[in-house]
Amino acid sequence: MLAPQPHHISATFHRRSPPSAATLHGTGTTSSRPHVYPISSSSPHHHHHPLPDDENDAASTTEKNLLRTHNANSAALLRRHLSTDDHQISHSEIQEKHSQLLKQDQQKLLEISLLSKRTPQFPGSIYANSSLQLVQSVFNGEKSNVNYYEDEVDDEMLVKALEIRRKVTAEIFKECMKRGKFGITYCENLVSKVPEFIDYVMIKAVAMKKLPEFAQSPYNVRAKEFIDESGVVQLIRWLKHNALSYPQIGKLISASRGNVDSIRRLAEWLKSIHVKGRFIGVALTRAGENVLERSVEELDEIIEYLEANGVRSDWLGYVVSRCPEILSFTMDEVKSRTDFYLSMGMDKNDFGTMLFDCPKVFGYLSMEEMNQKVAYLKEFGLDNEDMGRLLAFKPQLMACSIEDRWRPLVKYFYYLGISKDGMRRILTMKPMVFCVDLENTIVPKVQFLRDIGVAEDAIGSVLARFPSLLTYSLYKKIRPVVIFLLTRAGVSQQDVGKVIALQPELLGCSIANKLDHNVKYFLSLGITLPQLGEMVSDFPMLLRYNIDVLRPKYRYLRRMMIRPLEDLIEFPRFLSYSLEGRIIPRHKIMVENRINFKLRYMLASTDEEFDIRVEDAIERRRRFESGVIHEELSDSQDDHTETMSGF
Structure with a gap:
């Protein structure tokens, strides 16, 4: 059994009540509109209080609005009106209160209108939002503040106004670009990359209002006028024609700080020193923001100094394209970096060639990093002049990291038994080894040497003797040579490791142009494949000789010395001696x-x-x-x- 509920009027109404008999026969005075009966949840007996006719009409009208719009506020007002048991409000009293409310609102609106002169409203205006807040406060019954506009405006309100103004400016910029025959997508992408320029346009458009000719002009007209006068749309078209992408164009326009003419001036100057194609955009965007503020005379001074120190004029475009940071240096920095390399015994021709081969060594590193790397390489026993020759031959060394690249490599070489002299040999003969990745390039090749049977104590000597091995492709160069020795040169699997240990230079020979020709020549002499394999195992250098050098020696052996072929098979080193210098005189x-x-x-x-x-x-x-x-x-x-x- 349910507990008795407190007496209140339920929010549930019968939307449609069954029609009465009088209504069905058309004889009664009951309205054809459906009646709404409040139902109490406390008792099955409903107490209906009769309403006056006017109030009944008002209730019916309210009911009709409720049925049509489902307005919760109207329903709540109707419930409060119908649940009033003690006080009955007449229609005349309601109209009187409503007229008083209208008079109060009119007075407050008049008070608002007298606060200050009304200003023109536009998107982004802070006064529009401020007036709206003031009107809302007045209608809410808050105390009006006549000095409202004299107070400091809320920061949040200013930020919102600024964002609105920025969006309006961006739309104006898009419209100007569309008039310049740019597509909608391109306009959207580019405008999203130039927020700084949008702010610059916004500031300039606001400042233009102080000018007499724009004093009465709206903001949109001023913004369009400034964009047209700046020539930024024509500049975008020109940069796009010169193969610059929209991110590059956006970065340049933002970096120009409104001085878009400096972009065209710098681009024209880059063309004059033979920077071509897409590298113009690379040079413009990577040269640094301050380069747009530099004069042509300052840039020409840098170029003339480099030309005087060995950089050919037709190389300058390539050098600047690969290292645009040079343009951001002062003359003192350019001179100090040049003297750093020339002081190591490097002449001007070597310096110019080095800068052409690897421009990054001049512009990417700080002077401190350059000194640290040179000092580290000198620890292997290189003097100042050796360093100059080394960097002239392989300047890419300066682009390698000491901690990430060199120290792990040196530790690994010590583990393999390579001495400091061996490392100096590797560094001087193949400095590229100090630039390759240790884990992905060197370690797999060392493991391959172990797998084919090279002795552990011989691996270090193999690498020191032929460091180029570490720069060859394992799957395209090294393994094919080993497979050739096993399958077509007759070398046994037990001897292939010894062959590589004795003659690692074989791994650098071309199979098609060298090894295959030599093998075919020896087989043509009547030497069998097993015999050839034993000869190669005894003297691997046999496969590296030029056939034109071998042929006269073999002819002299058979015709002049009248020696059998077995003598050559027994002593294949015979082909390594000079025919004129040793073989003929001793014979x-x-x-x-x-x-x-x-x-x-x-x-x-x-x-x-x-x-x-x-x-x-x-x-x-x-x-x-x-x-x-x-x-x-x-x-x-x-x-x-x-x-x-x-x-």
Whole structure:
């Protein structure tokens, strides 16, 4: 059973009541409009208080409005009116109170109109919002303040007004661009990149009101007039024609601080020093904001100084395109940076070439960073002149980080057993090694050497001997050479690591232009593939020689020396000696003295050792011919072995 509820009028109404009999027959005086019956939730017995006819009509009108608009305020007013049991308000009293309220409102509105002279209203005006707030305060019954406009305006109100004014200015700028035949999307994108210029236009348009000819002009007219006079739309068209993107154009216009003519002036000057194409935009945006404030004379002075120190005039456009920061330097900074490199023994031609190869080394780093990097590289034993030659050859070194690039690399080389002298060799022979990534470039190649069988203690010597190995592609250069040695040069898998350790330069040879030609030449001589593999394992340099150099030596071996092919297979180093300087002279000596040596003893010795060996062989031959050697053979078996080895 529900507990008794407090007596109140329910907000629930019957929208449609069943029609009475009189209404159905058309004989009663009851209105055809549906009746609204308030229902109390406290009792099933509803107490209906009869209303006067006028009030009943007003209630019916209120009910009709309620049904049509569902106005919550009207419904609440009707409920309060119908729930009044003790006091009945007549229609005349309501009209009297309403007329008093209208009189009070008229007085307050008159008071507002007398506060100050009405000002023209426009988007972004702070007075429009202020007047609205004042009117609202008056209608809310607050105390009016005649000195309202004399008080300081709220900061939040000013910010809102400023934002409105800024949006209006942006729309005016878009309209000016549309008149300049720009697309809607391009206008939207560009205007979003120039907020500083929008503010500048806004300030100038407001200031123009002080001019007599614009004293009566609205804000929109003044803003359009200033945009047209600035020529910014024509400048945007010109910059776009010169391949500048809208972010670059927006950045330039914002950096110009309203002086858009400086952008065109600088762009024309860049063209005069042969900066072309899209690099004009790169140079304009990366040169720094202060470069737009510099005169042409200051920029010409920098260019003339660089030309006087080895930078050719046709290189200047390339140098400035890659390092526009040069244009933001003062003459003192340009001179100090130039002297930094020239003081290391670098001449002007090398300096100009260095600046052309890597302009960043001149403009990207601070003087402190440059001194730190030079001091670090000198720790490997390089003197001042060596540093000058090194930087002239590979200026990219100055763009590398000491902590992120050099220190981890040096520690890794120490781990591999490379000494400081080895690192100096790497640095002087292939300085690019100090610029490559350690984890992604060097470590995988070292691991590959381990995988193919290069001894751990030999890896450091391999890298120090042939540092270019670290700059080659592992999958496009190194692995294909190793696969070629295994499959087409006859090298066994057990010997391929030894071959690379003995001759790492093979990894730098072209397969198509060098290795394949040499292999085909040796096979054409009648050497089998397994024999060739053993020859390469014994003397890997065999595959690096020029065939035109090998052919005369082989012809002399077979035709003049009348040696079999097996002698060459046994001693492939024969092809490494000079034909005119060693092979022919020593062969003549042996022929004249009627002696004969194996190729190994004939060539693999110095001239003094060869002369001693020849004299011993002549003496043995003489004694053999005289019969003395037979008696000595019985006394010393070692002498016999040595004598026979000489033939």
